[in-house]
């Protein structure tokens with residue numbers, strides 16, 4: 001079975017671990033979000049690709065969900081001693097090595113997809129990990145600019161909004177800079193058109209899955225696919241399971257409920273939607289929107305629970321396949 005998963009960072013990576021355990025024989029292609037990518041200290045950092053790679057490759061800091069296990073921060077401390085920041089973004093020494101290799105290869109002319117493949121040769125994540133695009137796409141967030149006078153707004157990088165500001169200020173718009181001219185990375189459209197099942201894990205629907213779908217050609221390929229498309233709600237009981245998805249949903253005018261996120265994707269894109277058991281009431285609303293819906297436990301508390309979620313998603317895919 002060929003499964004394509006559109007994944008963001010922590011939620012996507014943990015779901016993939018469950019999916020691999022549920023169907024070890026499946027051929028899984030992950031299309032990773034690169035809108036969170038940031039250039040720091042002259043290096044290209046790809047948080048979501050690395051989170052998937054480290055999580056599936058056994059190198060992730062488990063409790064944190066991002067960055068390397070057993071990390072130290074000597075380089076960051078030395079940079080800070082020179083007054084070189086940003087100090088709010090925690091790049092560890094082990095993680096730095098990944099960004100150095102990536103930046104060196106990009107500088108030598110390799111596209112991000114080839115660089116990601118080379119990095120994965122070390123981590124062996126057991127999936128084919130593709131960036132959504134080899135082109136630079138950077139998610140910016142429009143926020144109020146108190147220094148700019150009455151009604152002034154400014155754009156900040158997604159990581160600044162997420163990590164430095166903890167999404168604590170209103171997001172007026174989410175702008176995927178560069179998306180309109182970006183092309184899907186080699187292999188992306190082929191994977192989507194050749195998939196038996198397409199899954200949207202419980203990743204952020206706006207700045208993760210939404211950004212991937214915003215690369216011209218990807219949304220169209222998913223919508224045109226004959227494979228069932230099934231998503232898992234990242235919103236449980238009216239709040240994100242983790243992260244601050246509610247803040248960016250507000251920016252695009254979508255209520256932070258499991259049903260509203262399903263309607264946001266729409267029946268033209270997804271065929272099936274899983275909500276958590278606490279959101280059983282949402283099932284009728286989602287089905288009224290033309291999307292097959294089931295309520296099942298959606299908390300990724302451990303590998304068994306996550307594998308069970310993956311099996312439910314695949315079962316729903318079979319059901320909608322008819």
Ligand code: FO1
Pocket residue numbers: 008009010036045046047048050051066067088089090091095159162163
């Ligand atoms: N998240 C944080 O909350 N604080 C950090 O300092 C931080 C650093 C960081 C470094 C490398 C990396 O791959 C991820 C990192 N993250 C950090 C996670 C990341 O900011 C976001 O969670 C994702 O971009 C959202 O998917």
